[in-house]
Amino acid sequence: MSLLEEHLHFLTTTGWKLVGVTEARQLLEENRSRPVIALSFDDALLDFLNAYDLLRRFGARATLYVPTGAVGRRASRWEPRERSHLGWDELAHLGRAGVEIGSRAVNARAQNGLRVATDEVQASKNELEDRLGLHVESFCYPAGVSSAQMRSAISRAGYASACTTEFRVASSADDVLALPRLRIRPNSTGAGIEEQVQRDRVGFSPPIRRTASSVWHMTCRTASRITHGTPQGYRARRD
Template identity: 40%
Template structure:
């Protein structure tokens, strides 16, 4: 069985927060992650490139790097990746581009030119699995078209906001022309996984080298990932009811 560890990052601040945030991996920690993995012989690629590499050679030691939300501190990660020859996929919610704390179009263009894969994270970062078909298509198609028009890139990868997806949303992603998509999942991706629902792993701030190595070889530890996956159907029904009955989207 072919396996592919896909790492999920969000913010990469220059300095650690006073109160640790699981979604904020400081630049020094990220540097340790990249240096450790490359020293161990892993090749760090964006998701679409990683999938192609594994399809051509299942034994190739590849880890995919992905970043959600296109925060402006991604530039800290970009400096580290350039130093080590690593590549990644950056998922952009187009409605946030240029807002405070987010990358602008010029920065995204420069990153794309440097080899960063630009993927879509929808337009308004809404949960895809509770949207009506028209709204779902709008989020998928318009975000992809805007990224292509503004950056001149082929947008092949999608990331579900909040990690939420279902059969309808996955089919909509495929119909919109994407080649792959990722969720959260909290386990290592395998060759039999749905190409439009690829699971990822979350590196944490303060993680040791040993913990990082275990993450990419064995997946996330403990029962929490299993429990979260088991509760997803019930939580989806709750969120769907809130959206339809109260016009309020829970995340």
Template identity: 30%
Template sequence: MTTMATALPGSASGVLDETLTMPLPVLMYHSVGDSVSADFRRWEVPPGVFAEQLGALAASGYHLTGLTDALAHPHRRQVAITFDDGFEDFVTTALPALQNAGAHATLYVPTAYPGRRATWLDGYSERNLPLLDWSDLAALADEGVELGSHGHRHLELDVVPTALARYDVTASRRAIEEKTGRSPDSFSYPFGYHCASVRTVVAAAGFDSACELGYRLHQPLRSRFAISRLVVDRTAGAVDILRLVANGHRDALANARRGLRSGWRAYRAARWRLGHGT
């Protein structure tokens, strides 16, 4: 990689250190298991495949860590590992594999749901998958798992009224603080949806970073409140995961999703208004 001749404030040389320009691969997982319906399988990685992915990354010299720790150490060759939703299989299946690989992770929790079911998954049988309860989550925090917020009620924050988005984000932060005694640093936008006003709300609530989907490697000079993540395929073996963290998503479908965002948001906003009489 060629060093960028870009001035860095406070740098004696006036040239940006090459290591600071290295992109950060941020992997997004939901469930580690092999027992769900075909519709949900995009969001589930079988245990053996997950262990293979971690092993390949560790063997290739990547430091495997949570998001906030990764952002605090930009000079390392590293991969940030994140999980959304807080399914019980994080403890039963994902965590032992992480520990075996010497890896850490960030777990994003929708704070209205601990100990309940994933009822926002309308249309999926997985709406009945159990979620970790608050005692589980507090124990994970004590074991070094970073807990972040996935909103309070898992709302599409970019299409709801700003006042409601603000309440939901602040409620989620307060719940984690009250239930675990720890203040969360990072936020994950439910469904990956966000916009400028939502990013402002999340920053004002006291978070230091926030994740979208994005399908790209996160570039260090981009906003910490639009950190792009990579969706990990359930069939991704050692070669595939190494290619993913090196290049990000290169497929046409990912490009198409990025191009359709504005139209999809307009549709979702209209659906919200119709469903709530506004």
């Protein structure tokens, strides 16, 4: 059994509901004590299709963060460090099948936070919505870069949430436009994840522009490596 498969099996059989980021927030606004986990995958790599097969098998959903500048890019055998990305038709199919499509700006590797905030936040949202006919509500910061200026641009663009790559457990005290993530190690077990969730899971009174309650997000960068069980970790976050 692969790492991702083991985690999905354990969490679903112990009563956790696995959904995307926006759906998790909506469910928790209705019932803060509900055992909800929000799954998200970065970069819209072609091998997400492997993970999607597992998600569908376990009745789980997820958010897929798409860097629009890389859509449809295929890596050749002469580019060992490059990865192939999903195309527009594949993204449209996934969106219709219940995968939440979020934005990871235009260039997921961008290091200049100011340029991303001014040039890519709105443009990527517009392109995803125009091409896929979907409403895009969630954003993932390229390279994890977050600043007050970027959060302002994300708010103006109409996003409801945004995720960073800060590695720690989040709470409802965190800004919903700067959600941290908790790293899950390759040797993590499903039981170990649940133990950590239950240990840190507390009730909060949600202020304005904060998350509704305790919710975990598992973020997988390299879906095929996880699916096939090679030593590649993934991260989780709770807001």
